[in-house]
Amino acid sequence: MYELHIYQESFDQYLKDKVTSKEPRNLYEPISYILNLGGKRLRPVLLLLVADLFSGKYKNALDAALAVEVFHNFSLVHDDIMDAAPLRRGEATVHEKWDVNTAILSGDAMLINAYRLFENYPDAVFKELATLFSTTAIQVCEGQQYDIDFATMEDVSIAQYIHMIEYKTAVLVGASLQMGAIIAESSVECKTAIYEFGKLLGTAFQIQDDYLDVFGDPIDFGKQVGGDIIENKKTYLYLKALEQADEKNKQQLLHLYSINPVDAKGKIDTVKSLFLQSKADEATKNAIQEYTEKAFSVLEKMDLSEAKKEPLRRFGENLMNRQY
Numbered sequence: 001m002y003e004l005h006i007y008q009e010s011f012d013q014y015l016k017d018k019v020t021s022k023e024p025r026n027l028y029e030p031i032s033y034i035l036n037l038g039g040k041r042l043r044p045v046l047l048l049l050v051a052d053l054f055s056g057k058y059k060n061a062l063d064a065a066l067a068v069e070v071f072h073n074f075s076l077v078h079d080d081i082m083d084a085a086p087l088r089r090g091e092a093t094v095h096e097k098w099d100v101n102t103a104i105l106s107g108d109a110m111l112i113n114a115y116r117l118f119e120n121y122p123d124a125v126f127k128e129l130a131t132l133f134s135t136t137a138i139q140v141c142e143g144q145q146y147d148i149d150f151a152t153m154e155d156v157s158i159a160q161y162i163h164m165i166e167y168k169t170a171v172l173v174g175a176s177l178q179m180g181a182i183i184a185e186s187s188v189e190c191k192t193a194i195y196e197f198g199k200l201l202g203t204a205f206q207i208q209d210d211y212l213d214v215f216g217d218p219i220d221f222g223k224q225v226g227g228d229i230i231e232n233k234k235t236y237l238y239l240k241a242l243e244q245a246d247e248k249n250k251q252q253l254l255h256l257y258s259i260n261p262v263d264a265k266g267k268i269d270t271v272k273s274l275f276l277q278s279k280a281d282e283a284t285k286n287a288i289q290e291y292t293e294k295a296f297s298v299l300e301k302m303d304l305s306e307a308k309k310e311p312l313r314r315f316g317e318n319l320m321n322r323q324y
Contacts (some may be wrong), residue, residue, distance in 0.1 A: 002049060002052060002053065002308070002310075002311040003311075004045055004311065004315065007044075007045045007048040007052070007058060008041050008045050010048070010058070010062070011044045011045065011048060011062065011065055011066075011069075012041070014062045014065075014066060015066060015069065016036075018066060019031065019032055019035050020032065026098070026102055027102075027105060027106055027109055028106075028109075030077075030097070030098055030102055030103060031106050031109065031110055031113075033094065033097065034073045034076065034077055034088070034094055034106075035069070035070065037088065037089040037091055038089055039073075039089055041069065042173065042205070042319075043065075043068045043069060043072055043172060043173060043176040044065035044066065044068055044069045045065075046173065046176050046177050046180070046198065046315070047061055047064060047065045047068060047176045047177065047180040048061050048062070048065050048180065049180065049311060049312070049315070050177045050179075050180030050181055050194055051180035051181075051183050051184050052180075053180075053184075053304065053308045053311070054181055054184035054186045055183070055184035055185070055186075057184070058180075060183055061179070061180055061183045061184075063117045063118070063120045063121070064117065064118065064121070064129060064179045064180075064183060065176075066117055067114040067115070067117035067118055067133070068114075068175070070110050070113055070114040070117070071110070071111065071114040071137065071172070072172060073110060074107045074108075074110035074111045074114065075140055075144075076088060077093075077094050077103050077106065077107040077110070078104070078107045079144065080093040080094065080095060080103075081100055081103055082148070083227075083231060085227065094106065094107075114133075115130070115133070118130050121183070125182060125183060125185075129179055129183075132175050132178060132182070133175065133179075135175075136171050136172055136175040139167045139171045140167065140168060140172060142167050143164050143165070143166070143167030143168025143169070144168055146160070146163070146164040146167065147164055147168055147233075150164065150233075151231075151233070151234075153234075156234045156239060157239075158236070158239050158240070161234065161235070161239055162203065165203060165206040165207070166199065166202075166203055168206070169202050169203070169205065169206040169209075170198075170199045170200070170201075170202030170203040170205075170206065171199060171202070172202065173198040173199065173205065174194075174196065174197075174198035174199035174202060175195065175198070176198060177194045177195060177197065177198035178191050178194055178195040178198070180194070181194050187303075189303065190303060190304075193298055193301065193302045194302070196298050197298045197299050197302070197312070198295075200291050200292075200294045200295035200298065201291070201292065201295045201316055201319065203291045204287075204288050204289075204290075204291035204292045204295065204316075204320060205319055207236050207284060207287050207288050207291065208288050208319070208322065210228065210235040210237055210284065211237065211281070211284045212322075213225065213226070213227055213228045213229075213235070214226060214228065214229065214237060214268075214271075214272055214275065214281075215272075215281065225268075226264065226271075226272075229264070229267060229268050229271045229272075230260075230268070232257045232260070234257075236284050236287060237275050237280050237281065237284050238253070238257070238280075240278070240280040240284060241253055241274055241275050241278040241280035242254070244278040244280060244283065245274065245277070245278040245280075249278060252270075252274065253271065253274050256270060256271055256274075257271075289320060292316050292319070292320045295316055296313060296316060299312055299313060299316075
């Protein structure tokens with residue numbers, strides 16, 4: 001009952017049936033490519049799970065699940081361009097496989113198609129879904145801009161960083177769960193609580209992503225390990241290291257994040273060592289656990305049976321312990 005692999009299999013088949021290449025091929029092939037690279041399908045699976053928990057009719061939520069996954073991948077296509085990232089899920093990014101202009105245009109088409117999927121719902125449900133989606137989409141853009149701004153800011157606080165990842169990553173997780181509740185026609189209280197649960201879980205997920213970018217296995221992680229260090233990104237690890245390191249190591253870290261050597265391996269290894277010496281790695285793992293436990297606290301107060309809470313709790317635990 002409420003087995004996640006069932007939702008994933010159902011969603012994967014739905015995506016396969018709905019997402020096909022058509023003319024002009026240079027617009028639609030990149031869309032099929034990025035959507036068929038796989039990934040965790042975190043957001044659509046959660047959306048379908050919530051729709052099933054609250055109504056027992058998860059198949060009614062497939063269009064919304066697809067909309068969320070298309071939007072998420074649209075944001076990845078554009079993020080990869082901005083980050084000049086060579087890999088996504090272990091394969092060439094869209095702008096590397098085709099070119100930047102193609103990636104931009106295909107991404108734009110993905111955003112439009114995501115909105116169109118909501119048109120398949122009754123008017124009242126469509127309005128609520130589209131309103132939530134619009135709010136979330138602009139927050140994701142704002143989060144991305146904060147991330148870009150941080151690159152040129154000398155001082156970034158952990159509070160500012162958390163706000164950025166809430167917008168860039170966590171709100172879409174929260175919105176995905178809330179969409180499942182909307183389609184199930186749940187109470188306002190349930191919609192609000194499930195959104196907060198998802199947002200907290202999404203925050204833990206992004207901090208975990210920062211951790212795995214440095215300490216993850218490159219084969220499992222599917223992206224270039226140390227990419228955030230190469231790009232001088234002010235992640236939770238980096239900010240905690242600055243906070244906890246002695247003055248000598250702090251100055252070395254600041255220097256390393258001001259340069260872009262041709263051979264980045266030495267820089268990555270040194271920064272990694274500084275993260276370990278300052279125990280920023282432990283602080284980061286503690287933060288992942290803290291936000292996961294906050295999510296569980298929200299879950300405990302929800303008007304759901306223990307049997308229905310269990311798959312959500314299990315999902316959170318697996319997320320906290322993931323290696324990719």
